[in-house]
Amino acid sequence: MVKYYIKRFDLLSSLRIQDYSIRRIKLNPGLIYRRFNKVKILGVWVLLFSILLAPNLMLSQKRQIDADTFNSLYIEGKFLFYNILSQNAKDAQIKDKDRKILLEAQSKLPGLYEHLMNFYYFHEAKIEEKDIIFPSHFLNISKNMAEEFIQSIIEVPQKKETSSLQSLLYSTGYHSRKMVPIYRNFFRWTTNRVKGQWPLEELNIKEAHSLSEGNRIKLAIIDSGIDPTLREIKSRIIKWKNFLDSSKPIFDKGSFPIDWGGHGTSIASVVFQVTPKAELVIVKVSDNETMDTVPPTRWSAYLYAAGMIWAAQNGADIISLSAVFRENLKPIRDAVVYCWKKNVVIVTPLPNIPEENHEKTLYFPAVYPWTIAVGGVEKNDGKLKISEFSFKAKYIDVVAPASGLMVEMPSYLDRNKRARYAQGNSLAVPFVAGTSALILSAMDNQTLQKLKEKPGQLVETVRKILRKTSSNKKLGLITPNPASGYGLINVQKAVQMAKNLKLKD
Numbered sequence: 001m002v003k004y005y006i007k008r009f010d011l012l013s014s015l016r017i018q019d020y021s022i023r024r025i026k027l028n029p030g031l032i033y034r035r036f037n038k039v040k041i042l043g044v045w046v047l048l049f050s051i052l053l054a055p056n057l058m059l060s061q062k063r064q065i066d067a068d069t070f071n072s073l074y075i076e077g078k079f080l081f082y083n084i085l086s087q088n089a090k091d092a093q094i095k096d097k098d099r100k101i102l103l104e105a106q107s108k109l110p111g112l113y114e115h116l117m118n119f120y121y122f123h124e125a126k127i128e129e130k131d132i133i134f135p136s137h138f139l140n141i142s143k144n145m146a147e148e149f150i151q152s153i154i155e156v157p158q159k160k161e162t163s164s165l166q167s168l169l170y171s172t173g174y175h176s177r178k179m180v181p182i183y184r185n186f187f188r189w190t191t192n193r194v195k196g197q198w199p200l201e202e203l204n205i206k207e208a209h210s211l212s213e214g215n216r217i218k219l220a221i222i223d224s225g226i227d228p229t230l231r232e233i234k235s236r237i238i239k240w241k242n243f244l245d246s247s248k249p250i251f252d253k254g255s256f257p258i259d260w261g262g263h264g265t266s267i268a269s270v271v272f273q274v275t276p277k278a279e280l281v282i283v284k285v286s287d288n289e290t291m292d293t294v295p296p297t298r299w300s301a302y303l304y305a306a307g308m309i310w311a312a313q314n315g316a317d318i319i320s321l322s323a324v325f326r327e328n329l330k331p332i333r334d335a336v337v338y339c340w341k342k343n344v345v346i347v348t349p350l351p352n353i354p355e356e357n358h359e360k361t362l363y364f365p366a367v368y369p370w371t372i373a374v375g376g377v378e379k380n381d382g383k384l385k386i387s388e389f390s391f392k393a394k395y396i397d398v399v400a401p402a403s404g405l406m407v408e409m410p411s412y413l414d415r416n417k418r419a420r421y422a423q424g425n426s427l428a429v430p431f432v433a434g435t436s437a438l439i440l441s442a443m444d445n446q447t448l449q450k451l452k453e454k455p456g457q458l459v460e461t462v463r464k465i466l467r468k469t470s471s472n473k474k475l476g477l478i479t480p481n482p483a484s485g486y487g488l489i490n491v492q493k494a495v496q497m498a499k500n501l502k503l504k505d
Contacts, residue, residue: 203488312338319347375484377400377403442496
């Protein structure tokens with residue numbers, strides 16, 4: 001590079017170009033040396049920068065190539081899916097009207113491939129590296145998905161009022177509402193009645209906020225979506241994924257996950273009271289007006305499993321999962337283990353069923369040792385007790401308020417009031433999930449990162465803190481027990497313990 005500049009200087013001199021800077025350099029040998037020395041140093045820096053930047057440029061190019069390849073594979077996979085669907089439908093033991101629809105599925109069920117791929121892919125792929133946009137077995141996923149869809153139709157119980165195919169489509173959320181609501185109020189504040197409830201005092205939440213408010217922690221709510229008119233909650237949302245949106249490819253976040261049932265919004269309103277500064281990740285996997293009307297299928301499990309995997313891949317630290325299954329479904333189990341290994345805390349409820357009716361029944365994913373299982377308590381006449389509907393099980397960890405709570409509801413639903421009283425163990429989940437967010441936020445960064453080095457270590461640390469700071473004293477029960485586990489959570493104590501936690505502990 002230096003030789004190049006010298007030759008250029010000699011050439012300009014020989015041509016006698018009357019430039020002051022050139023003549024000055026020619027007349028000052030010391031200046032020539034210093035300038036050439038600077039050029040030499042600059043050249044070294046340019047070379048080093050090029051070496052450091054080269055891998056990133058190659059990676060960017062690789063990503064672009066992968067994206068282009070993925071788009072072509074997606075088209076190929078879609079063709080394969082509908083072709084297999086049509087071939088298998090010819091000989092399948094299904095009703096003729098269902099067969100007729102499946103033979104022309106691409107036109108009669110538009111967006112079915114995209115809709116199913118949205119959640120089936122995230123369960124089957126389990127992407128470990130973000131740079132790999134698609135797995136090598138992408139086309140096999142499309143093939144398996146078509147075959148499993150036909151098999152699922154055969155397994156759905158026959159009903160007079162609806163066909164097996166339509167029942168299956170409802171259970172996957174294919175017919176969920178896609179339109180945008182007419183907002184009664186475009187922006188509104190969280191109702192004061194929601195903000196001033198008994199759990200805030202009982203769990204010492206206000207005192208805990210002087211130590212931690214959930215800063216820098218990402219909390220995912222996997223549910224029916226969210227009301228976008230709530231100012232405080234909407235402002236905390238950093239990411240979303242709508243798994244019921246069949247018009248988007250699998251790597252797009254989809255249309256905004258608007259809540260048409262109210263369950264997701266009610267959960268979010270509780271989360272916000274416990275951890276007002278946490279960053280929210282909203283994942284829509286259900287639609288109350290459709291999915292509750294049919295029995296759950298394996299596709300329901302794929303939806304929830306995909307939601308957990310996607311949340312973990314997109315930086316979630318905590319997952320609030322108010323879902324209960326009666327079967328040990330492989331998609332759910334795999335997703336829970338996947339999250340545990342990535343140190344993502346999953347908080348999930350016990351069912352709203354009295355113990356005497358289902359004493360030996362196991363409920364998932366609460367029974368898994370990789371989740372934090374939560375039961376509910378209520379308060380009557382100033383006294384705390386286990387909620388009448390709360391299931392009892394040996395695998396319960398802790399309990400939290402679950403009855404007589406005021407929660408937010410979507411403003412655009414046909415209801416007299418935006419906020420209403422609700423109950424159920426689902427409401428205990430956001431109290432514990434929010435507390436878990438405060439726990440992580442209270443830890444110093446070195447401790448937090450160190451606990452993430454081993455699979456599941458951070459999850460088990462949160463579990464131990466919750467258990468150790470909970471108490472059965474007010475409930476009058478021994479510790480632990482099948483009704484309340486280690487007792488009612490104490491948010492302030494849990495956050496204080498996390499703040500004082502040292503790596504040697």
